[in-house]
Amino acid sequence: MPLFHRDKGPQRTDLTLFFATDLHGSDVCFRKFLNARTAYGADVMILGGDMTGKVAVPIVEVGSGRYDVTAPGGTYRVDQSELEEVQSQITRSGFYPFVTTPEEVESFRRDPKHVQDRLDQLMRERLERWAQWADEKLAGMDVEILIAPGNDDPWSIDGVLRELPRFRLVEGQVVRVAEGRPFEMLSTGYTNRTPWDTPREMDEEDLAEWLEKLVVDVEHLETAIFNIHVPPYGSQLDNGPMLDKDTMRVKGGIGQQMNVPVGSHACRKFLETYQPMLSLHGHIHESRAVTRIGPTVAINPGSDYGDGILRGAIVRLSDAGEVVSYLLTSG
Amino acid sequence: MASGGSADLSQLFTRKASGLVRVAGGLDTFIFSIGLISVGAGIFTGFFFRAFYPGANFLIATVVTGVGSLFVALCFYMFAVVFPRSGGSFVFISRTVGPGLAFPVTFFEVVAFSFLGAVNSYFIVVVGLGPLFSSFGFLTGVAWFNSAASWLSTNTGIFIVGVSVLIVTGLIPILGMRRLLWVNRAMFVLAIVGVLLGILVLLFSSPQDFMDKFVKATGLHPGQVIDAARRTGYSANAPFSWSETLKLTVWPAGYLAFAVMSSAIGGEIKAVRRSQFIGMVGSVVVATLLIIAYIPLADHVFGRTFMDALSWNSSSAPKFSTTAPPYITLLLGILSSNILLSGIIIAGFMAWLYFLISPQLVYAQRLMIAWSFDRLAPEKLGYVSEQFHSPVVAILITVAVAAVFLGFITSGVLPLLAYILGIFLVWALIAALGVVFPWVRPSMFKGSPIARYRVFGLPAMTVVSLPAAIFLIWQVYLYWLDPLVAGHSTATIVGHVVALAAGILLFLVIRAVRRREGVDLSRIFTELPIE
Numbered sequence: 001m002p003l004f005h006r007d008k009g010p011q012r013t014d015l016t017l018f019f020a021t022d023l024h025g026s027d028v029c030f031r032k033f034l035n036a037r038t039a040y041g042a043d044v045m046i047l048g049g050d051m052t053g054k055v056a057v058p059i060v061e062v063g064s065g066r067y068d069v070t071a072p073g074g075t076y077r078v079d080q081s082e083l084e085e086v087q088s089q090i091t092r093s094g095f096y097p098f099v100t101t102p103e104e105v106e107s108f109r110r111d112p113k114h115v116q117d118r119l120d121q122l123m124r125e126r127l128e129r130w131a132q133w134a135d136e137k138l139a140g141m142d143v144e145i146l147i148a149p150g151n152d153d154p155w156s157i158d159g160v161l162r163e164l165p166r167f168r169l170v171e172g173q174v175v176r177v178a179e180g181r182p183f184e185m186l187s188t189g190y191t192n193r194t195p196w197d198t199p200r201e202m203d204e205e206d207l208a209e210w211l212e213k214l215v216v217d218v219e220h221l222e223t224a225i226f227n228i229h230v231p232p233y234g235s236q237l238d239n240g241p242m243l244d245k246d247t248m249r250v251k252g253g254i255g256q257q258m259n260v261p262v263g264s265h266a267c268r269k270f271l272e273t274y275q276p277m278l279s280l281h282g283h284i285h286e287s288r289a290v291t292r293i294g295p296t297v298a299i300n301p302g303s304d305y306g307d308g309i310l311r312g313a314i315v316r317l318s319d320a321g322e323v324v325s326y327l328l329t330s331g
Numbered sequence: 332m333a334s335g336g337s338a339d340l341s342q343l344f345t346r347k348a349s350g351l352v353r354v355a356g357g358l359d360t361f362i363f364s365i366g367l368i369s370v371g372a373g374i375f376t377g378f379f380f381r382a383f384y385p386g387a388n389f390l391i392a393t394v395v396t397g398v399g400s401l402f403v404a405l406c407f408y409m410f411a412v413v414f415p416r417s418g419g420s421f422v423f424i425s426r427t428v429g430p431g432l433a434f435p436v437t438f439f440e441v442v443a444f445s446f447l448g449a450v451n452s453y454f455i456v457v458v459g460l461g462p463l464f465s466s467f468g469f470l471t472g473v474a475w476f477n478s479a480a481s482w483l484s485t486n487t488g489i490f491i492v493g494v495s496v497l498i499v500t501g502l503i504p505i506l507g508m509r510r511l512l513w514v515n516r517a518m519f520v521l522a523i524v525g526v527l528l529g530i531l532v533l534l535f536s537s538p539q540d541f542m543d544k545f546v547k548a549t550g551l552h553p554g555q556v557i558d559a560a561r562r563t564g565y566s567a568n569a570p571f572s573w574s575e576t577l578k579l580t581v582w583p584a585g586y587l588a589f590a591v592m593s594s595a596i597g598g599e600i601k602a603v604r605r606s607q608f609i610g611m612v613g614s615v616v617v618a619t620l621l622i623i624a625y626i627p628l629a630d631h632v633f634g635r636t637f638m639d640a641l642s643w644n645s646s647s648a649p650k651f652s653t654t655a656p657p658y659i660t661l662l663l664g665i666l667s668s669n670i671l672l673s674g675i676i677i678a679g680f681m682a683w684l685y686f687l688i689s690p691q692l693v694y695a696q697r698l699m700i701a702w703s704f705d706r707l708a709p710e711k712l713g714y715v716s717e718q719f720h721s722p723v724v725a726i727l728i729t730v731a732v733a734a735v736f737l738g739f740i741t742s743g744v745l746p747l748l749a750y751i752l753g754i755f756l757v758w759a760l761i762a763a764l765g766v767v768f769p770w771v772r773p774s775m776f777k778g779s780p781i782a783r784y785r786v787f788g789l790p791a792m793t794v795v796s797l798p799a800a801i802f803l804i805w806q807v808y809l810y811w812l813d814p815l816v817a818g819h820s821t822a823t824i825v826g827h828v829v830a831l832a833a834g835i836l837l838f839l840v841i842r843a844v845r846r847r848e849g850v851d852l853s854r855i856f857t858e859l860p861i862e
Binding site: 024028031032035036039040050052053054055056057058070071072073089092105108109115118119151152154191194196197198199234236242258260261283288289290291308310314316324325326327328329330331 | 339340341343344345346347348349509511512605700703704705706713715717720778780848849850851852854855856857858859860861862
């Protein structure tokens with residue numbers, strides 16, 4: 001590998017894409033994502049998987065204008081005057097606040113389907129709100145957001161995304177990212193097995209088979225982009241915290257973090273075999289990194305959605321099939 | 332609503348999603364944090380160098396430092412809550428002031444932390460291995476141990492063994508994370524046991540016990556030692572002096588203030604803010620208390636004047652001191668009269684130093700790797716070996732730089748804690764930013780959870796950052812004046828200037844190169860608008 005990767009100078013015909021991933025329901029990050037187009041001069045906007053939040057936060061009305069907020073860290077009481085601010089803070093962290101009653105809480109406890117329906121509703125409403133913002137922000141521009149759900153995203157959102165303006169669902173497809181340009185993008189949000197039994201995960205053998213099915217539709221690998229949510233194994237894009245598998249507790253080191261590779265072997269082998277121009281990954285929020293697997297530039301911009309920081313990657317591509325330049329951003 | 336059942340309700344609405352791990356609790360965070368403080372080093376440096384501050388009270392100096400370090404840790408904790416979990420100073424400064432200042436500052440940190448790796452490998456030899464072999468020589472009568480201890484006291488011995496320590500510590504991560512975790516936990520147990528055993532040995536010993544053993548081991552009589560020290564300028568029984576006591580704080584500060592690092596790194600262990608707060612504050616308090624516990628015990632058993640005279644003589648009248656420098660580890664080794672006990676105590680103190688070297692070098696390596704991702708450095712810097720899954724280029728660089736610094740230290744070119752002056756200056760800058768942060772970056776501040784905490788109507792961030800900044804600026808002043816720790820010799824000043832200037836120059840060059848390539852580095856940390 002050369003000491004300095006000499007980026008070629010920018011050409012007017014270069015295509016600039018902006019990729020961010022793992023927003024996990026963060027309104028703040030999505031709004032920033034929309035503004036990234038203008039701020040970074042992006043021609044193509046790609047939103048990686050895990051866009052839905054992990055937790056819904058019930059705010060139970062207990063009477064006399066008081067509410068009990070049951071967040072993952074515990075329950076606390078607020079009054080009417082604080083409600084809006086509390087909901088705003090919860091939303092900022094990507095969670096879904098919703099006001100409910102003690103009677104409805106009992107029905108949630110009795111009926112898991114009722115819980116799922118409420119979660120689906122909350123996710124749908126947020127995505128609809130995102131689409132509305134996107135439509136307002138990108139009005140007059142011929143831009144759509146290429147979007148592929150990740151392993152944490154339930155299947156119920158696919159139908160929602162298909163119907164929303166400005167979003168183009170590309171899961172399981174090979175698409176041209178821009179008209180008249182040679183760049184094809186293969187996308188999938190599936191990952192290898194995780195300890196959490198998420199909606200879109202599979203065994204390595206099955207993942208390998210799935211990827212092989214997708215690549216058949218790629219016409220020119222030299223200008224191909226592989227948008228695969230799970231990063232390749234042992235690539236530095238996949239360093240996750242070491243966990244105690246029984247308690248799911250992070251194993252802290254003494255004075256330093258203990259990280260281990262948790263990416264996919266199937267993904268790694270896939271990239272080594274087909275050697276696309278560029279691969280984009282997410283899934284492991286802490287593992288913000290860029291590496292090369294053979295000639296492929298592989299990027300995981302990481303995620304800090306919980307802190308309202310939009311981590312992303314600006315990548316400039318030439319029609320000749322070169323990654324002209326890349327830059328990891330924290331906007 | 333009754334709080335019983337709230338956990339169920341929260342669980343009901345927690346989806347199956349990756350990354351939902353159980354966070355490190357207060358105890359885990361405490362262990363994580365205290366490893367960065369090095370209780371052992373805080374003990375042995377204070378006792379050894381006290382002799383050079385006539386009339387200084389080590390206990391008061393430690394308390395003052397503990398309080399100051401607590402504010403420093405709290406200030407950085409606030410920043411870590413406001414900003415992303417990883418990135419430390421680079422993120423704090425670049426988002427507050429700009430990347431143009433952030434890169435040179437973190438470049439300086441890379442240099443400084445590599446230097447600290449050298450300092451602590453120096454101490455492993457001088458405070459650990461030398462006294463260990465010396466004690467074994469006294470206890471067994473085997474001449475080889477004494478010869479080894481003599482050699483380990485020479486510049487050559489310190490350099491060769493110190494570099495070996497750096498190489499081994501730098502390469503341990505290649506064994507793999509699971510083995511590294513096992514090694515670290517074993518070392519932690521050793522560190523705690525060593526320090527506690529030292530306390531026990533002191534508790535069950537009398538001054539006469541020690542003196543008899545010391546005379547038998549070394550042939551030196553206390554009267555001789557103290558007289559020799561007096562003749563060469565030592566102020567025995569100097570009256571209490573506030574100014575000397577405050578000057579002595581530079582030594583415990585060189586370790587206790589590093590609780591800050593747990594905020595820079597600690598977010599990555601996914602500690603919730605509350606447990607990180609407990610762990611960090613707890614580690615500073617416990618470390619301070621452990622150091623304090625040693626002071627009256629050691630002064631009683633070893634005799635304050637005698638200890639100080641021995642230390643004084645190690646540089647001024649070596650014939651009346653021990654072959655291995657008379658750090659408290661050596662004295663404990665002699666006092667324990669038992670090879671196993673002596674070995675465990677000294678190994679425990681060495682373990683405290685081991686905990687510092689690895690994170691210090693790793694912190695420097697990770698900054699370098701981050702630069703390569705951010706296009707601020709050549710890609711090669713971030714190269715990770717596929718065989719070892721380790722950033723071999725960054726490791727080699729930090730170990731090599733640390734080895735060079737070890738050479739400067741052993742040859743007397745650089746004082747022992749030279750670069751801590753610069754580190755404290757950087758941290759003072761950050762603490763000063765913390766004072767005004769709620770006003771210069773109001774949207775960032777108001778959007779963070781700490782915005783709601785106020786003390787006497789002022790933002791808590793301001794309230795803790797102000798004493799932190801004062802403490803750090805004061806330490807910079809003390810370090811500047813004290814040639815034992817840093818001073819302002821040509822070498823110290825040149826070392827700092829070169830490190831900072833190199834960072835500025837590199838940034839300007841890289842920025843120009845990237846600009847020609849059409850890469851705008853200012854975009855890296857520019858905050859995107861929300862509206």
